[in-house]
Amino acid sequence: MSLFSWQEGAWSQLTKNNKMHHAYLFVGASGAGLEKFASTFAQSLICNKLKDTNEPCGICQDCQWLLTEHPNLQVIDNSAEDSSSNNISIESIRNLKRFFELSSHQIGGNKVILIHNAESLTLNAANALLKILEEPPENSYLILTTNSISALLPTIISRCLIVSCPKPTNEEARQFLKLEGHENLSSQLPLFNNLPLDLIANQSDNELFETIIEEFKKGKDFELMTIESKWLSGDFSAIISLFQKWIYDIFLFKLTTKSHFFEHKKENIKKLSNNTDISKLIRLVKSVNNIKSISNKPINKELAFDNLMIEYKNIFK
Ligand SMILES: [Zn+2]
Structure with a gap:
């Protein structure tokens, strides 16, 4: 209790x-x-x-x-x-x-x-x-x-x-994960708005997210063929949010040399960010926001995601 x-x-x-x-x-x-x-x-x-x-x-x-x-x-x-x-x-x-x-x-x-x-x-x-x-x-x-x-x-x-009802500080959230035996998940807290119970409840998503991020890391070498149907068959809005956060960090790094969501992958963010064209990046941010706003509606997810990824590949020099 x-x-x-x-x-x-x-x-x-x-x-x-x-x-x-x-x-x-x-x-x-x-x-x-x-x-x-x-x-x-x-x-x-x-x-x-x-x-x-x-x-x-x-x-x-x-x-x-x-x-x-x-x-x-x-x-x-x-x-x-x-x-x-x-x-x-x-x-x-x-x-x-x-x-x-x-x-x-x-x-x-x-x-x-x-x-x-x-x-x-x-x-x-x-x-x-x-x-x-x-x-x-x-x-x-x-x-x-x-x-x-x-x-x-x-x-x-x-x-x-x-x-x-208060939210935990980052330190409190980390301590909680440690006590619950999930210390290894701490680095992902920013992705879940620092809410440790959401993080634990969505562990199956975490594995999928990790797989997807491995592909995002490839930047302009991202291959559309690697998009698996299971990426899009579940909560499409969550996948778009993930990409939105990824792009946000690339953008943030460009402006401030800081990252917010992917602090644990900062080296990757840095490398990608340094290779982007800023005006294309800004356009991509808008495109992702547009897709996010309709991601709960019945849209052609495959087509929408493919288009986003083509645009993503193109932001890199
Ligand atoms: Zn009692």
Whole structure:
């Protein structure tokens, strides 16, 4: 149940005063442990013997129940909802309303609802939730999480206490990877916006990324024939992002002799950067940005990627 090291400061800020709100909106990145931060808070409202740090103790009867299912906690996680859509339906929210209306479990205590990815609420569901927020029963708490606060109704946001979930510093992220036995992945942190959980979750992508970068390194000797169908069959947007970061570093090095995403491949970046024609490079940056903006749409990926790679080969002298 313990928090990530980079969350400890924000946790003590959040829990140091006893003034409780009925609704909380946790905002941040999943890759920085947003869900864990929010669910630890939800559990702390139910645990009977909080630690000195106000974290749930993990051993009382309530904490034991939380490991499986606690009658006073309802969790909505749309990734676990019916697979036909990722939206959180109005039925789910109506069920929550009934949960709040039923008398508290015989042991008493707080009732807590935790809704992950609140941006996935349908408009009807959001309006139903708003009704609950307007008249929250006693000893009841609503906790929402979101990666994307701008996708929520302003009326929902205004009724919640907003809690920002911190991101790890580069050093904290590295320490975390080391503790988890993934020290070898540290150099790739910039590629994942310094979010170690995203990095670990996408390890299969990492291997593919490494293969692709080996080819990008060839610069004007890049061979279109080496493009494999598996490069393009998965998340096309992720592959374009990878190329975008690669080009960004070549461009950045040209201007500043620094790199951002591929610090561990700086020698390659330097060599390529020194051989590029700056005006062609600027045009390529624009082309990549264009493709990125439509990469989630149904486009001919092979053709789009081939064209990008032809343009890439041409930026080198
Ligand atoms: Zn406990």
